Amino acid sequence: MACHGKKLLNNPSDVVTEFIEGLVETYPALQRLDGFPEVKVVLRADVSGATYDKVAVISGGGSGHEPAHAGFVGEGMLTAAICGDVFASPQVDSILAGIRAVTGPMGCLLIVKNYTGDRLNFGLAAEQAKSEGYKVEIVIVGDDCALPPPRGIAGRRGLAGTILVHKVAGAAAAAGLSLAEVAAEAKRASEMVGTMGVALSVCTLPGQVTSDRLGPGKMELGLGIHGEPGAVVADLQPVDVVVSLILKQILSLETNYVPITRGNRVVLMVNGLGATPLMELMIATGNAVPKLQLEHGLAVDRVYTGSFMTSLDMAGFSISIMKADQAILHCLDAATKAPHWPVGVDGNHPPAKIPIPMPPSHSTKSEELLSRPLQLNQQGHIMEVAIEAAANAVINLRDSLNEWDSKVGDGDCGSTICRGAITILEDMKKYYPLNDAAETVNEIGSSIRRVMGGTSGILYNIFCKAAYAQLKASTQSVVTSKQWCEALDAAVASISKYGGASAGYRTMLDALIPASTVLQERLNAGIDPCTAFLLSSEAALTGAESTRHMQAQAGRSTYVSREILESVPDPGAMAAASWYRAAALAVKDTYQAS
Numbered sequence: 339m340a341c342h343g344k345k346l347l348n349n350p351s352d353v354v355t356e357f358i359e360g361l362v363e364t365y366p367a368l369q370r371l372d373g374f375p376e377v378k379v380v381l382r383a384d385v386s387g388a389t390y391d392k393v394a395v396i397s398g399g400g401s402g403h404e405p406a407h408a409g410f411v412g413e414g415m416l417t418a419a420i421c422g423d424v425f426a427s428p429q430v431d432s433i434l435a436g437i438r439a440v441t442g443p444m445g446c447l448l449i450v451k452n453y454t455g456d457r458l459n460f461g462l463a464a465e466q467a468k469s470e471g472y473k474v475e476i477v478i479v480g481d482d483c484a485l486p487p488p489r490g491i492a493g494r495r496g497l498a499g500t501i502l503v504h505k506v507a508g509a510a511a512a513a514g515l516s517l518a519e520v521a522a523e524a525k526r527a528s529e530m531v532g533t534m535g536v537a538l539s540v541c542t543l544p545g546q547v548t549s550d551r552l553g554p555g556k557m558e559l560g561l562g563i564h565g566e567p568g569a570v571v572a573d574l575q576p577v578d579v580v581v582s583l584i585l586k587q588i589l590s591l592e593t594n595y596v597p598i599t600r601g602n603r604v605v606l607m608v609n610g611l612g613a614t615p616l617m618e619l620m621i622a623t624g625n626a627v628p629k630l631q632l633e634h635g636l637a638v639d640r641v642y643t644g645s646f647m648t649s650l651d652m653a654g655f656s657i658s659i660m661k662a663d664q665a666i667l668h669c670l671d672a673a674t675k676a677p678h679w680p681v682g683v684d685g686n687h688p689p690a691k692i693p694i695p696m697p698p699s700h701s702t703k704s705e706e707l708l709s710r711p712l713q714l715n716q717q718g719h720i721m722e723v724a725i726e727a728a729a730n731a732v733i734n735l736r737d738s739l740n741e742w743d744s745k746v747g748d749g750d751c752g753s754t755i756c757r758g759a760i761t762i763l764e765d766m767k768k769y770y771p772l773n774d775a776a777e778t779v780n781e782i783g784s785s786i787r788r789v790m791g792g793t794s795g796i797l798y799n800i801f802c803k804a805a806y807a808q809l810k811a812s813t814q815s816v817v818t819s820k821q822w823c824e825a826l827d828a829a830v831a832s833i834s835k836y837g838g839a840s841a842g843y844r845t846m847l848d849a850l851i852p853a854s855t856v857l858q859e860r861l862n863a864g865i866d867p868c869t870a871f872l873l874s875s876e877a878a879l880t881g882a883e884s885t886r887h888m889q890a891q892a893g894r895s896t897y898v899s900r901e902i903l904e905s906v907p908d909p910g911a912m913a914a915a916s917w918y919r920a921a922a923l924a925v926k927d928t929y930q931a932s
């Protein structure tokens with residue numbers, strides 16, 4: 339079903355002029371010509387046509403491709419950008435105004451994407467400018483690799499590869515080359531680059547309804563940047579497969595669109611089409627580079643990932659591959675002040691990863707200390723059953739924890755805690771020194787630190803560190819119930835100290851504080867340790883349940899209304915009560931069995 343796209347706009351007919359106003363407010367090095375709405379030209383603030391002593395590089399076309407083209411105006415790239423209305427070529431008068439504003443005695447190069455309207459308007463403007471005495475050259479870019487060679491006169495479409503041509507031409511002009519030389523560099527660059535895109539959605543023109551052309555679960559391969567249908571509609575595939583398809587098509591020997599063969603050096607551009615998160619673009623890049631290297635035998639010298647030539651709010655990306663040599667790399671690496679050219683991508687890559695630095699003091703433990711004992715003593719055996727039971731309890735509670743957390747937090751409490759519990763079970767089998775309670779608690783903390791993020795991850799890490807320090811203080815090898823009680827107390831105090839919460843704040847402490855208090859009271863009263871542990875675990879459960887009636891004062895729950903809070907307990911408190919209770923039951927069962 340077609341629907342009205344929601345947009346933060348004023349009058350849809352003013353989008354381009356209002357965009358330009360925002361752009362020049364943002365970047366002090368940019369200005370616009372005072373000719374709205376007919377003349378929509380963005381130019382370098384430091385260039386005046388009469389005196390400019392370099393070749394001016396001018397591009398433009400329909401709007402809706404932001405940041406192209408105006409976002410690439412700046413020293414070292416474009417001297418001016420001529421903006422048409424959305425997806426409509428700019429008029430001759432606007433182009434001429436731009437030429438006159440920035441062209442000096444060295445002349446100007448017009449870089450035009452291959453669309454009939456752009457060719458005609460820029461072509462006529464060039465002829466008119468020449469008749470006024472300006473030196474003008476035109477380079478047309480048609481980098482589209484999606485379609486078989488067209489039979490008519492239309493030729494291949496100009497896509498995101500044009501941005502790389504802008505950069506090469508801009509650098510050549512900034513280096514002081516003549517108009518013929520700058521045009522030659524731009525033409526050579528345009529012949530080296532090929533592009534193809536994939537879209538997951540159709541873009542919405544300002545003020546218009548969104549087309550329902552592309553159904554759910556479908557992707558369109560080989561699209562243009564004006565919302566026109568792609569070459570193929572297919573079922574959505576993992577990005578890995580999509581990237582493979584696109585690379586094969588660009589580098590196809592059948593069409594031979596780009597002069598790239600095995601052993602060549604290339605640059606890669608992954609260009610977002612407007613509504614694709616940077617995370618997805620980087621994933622595409624991370625998939626594309628090894629494929630180019632290993633499957634196509636190419637050396638990837640530079641990578642550009644971002645949104646350069648968009649199609650309004652279209653979800654998807656295009657990939658451009660340009661054959662690289664020293665001259666092209668030199669131009670791509672040259673400095674520019676164009677605000678939307680990416681920074682930090684010049685130069686050769688060091689290896690992608692380096693080893694993690696070791697801590698300064700040799701704090702790694704000996705293999706002997708960090709290995710599972712061949713024979714477990716009684717304490718080691720109890721540690722094992724208690725850890726196993728505690729971990730399994732929170733693993734089983736994962737979905738409920740997530741459900742509660744989705745109401746009062748971000749929905750991941752169960753997944754986070756479950757990840758920690760699974761790792762603890764794996765690590766315990768491999769290397770926990772179970773006969774040494776203090777070191778085992780410390781290793782539980784290390785397992786948690788490795789895999790658990792979120793608030794609960796760091797708090798449990800703090801918990802284990804504090805318990806370890808307390809247990810380590812004792813010289814006896816067998817930990818007494820009193821020492822366990824002191825360790826729990828220290829661990830709980832430490833969570834409160836660093837997390838800033840106390841009893842009644844609706845956190846895991848509302849399970850752990852009653853547990854610690856009751857354990858201490860019962861042991862002091864002389865009750866046997868197993869029963870004291872069990873009773874304290876009941877207090878933990880009661881405490882966790884009581885969080886339903888608490889107003890949150892810590893964590894994300896603070897932002898949630900009382901009505902919602904009352905519908906669920908605090909997930910962190912329930913998780914704490916659950917592992918603690920399971921450990922207590924397991925210890926009781928083990929003692930009873932022995």
Ligand SMILES: Nc1ncnc2c1ncn2[C@@H]1O[C@H](COP(=O)(O)OP(=O)(O)OP(=O)(O)O)[C@@H](O)[C@H]1O
Nearest residue numbers: 747748751792793794837839845846892893894910
């Ligand atoms: N300051 C704090 N002190 C003790 N426990 C806290 C504190 N803040 C949050 N918590 C506990 O952490 C639990 C959430 O853990 P989780 O790992 O899911 O956190 P998160 O994803 O970082 O954020 P969110 O609170 O939104 O879930 C809460 O249910 C609460 O029990």
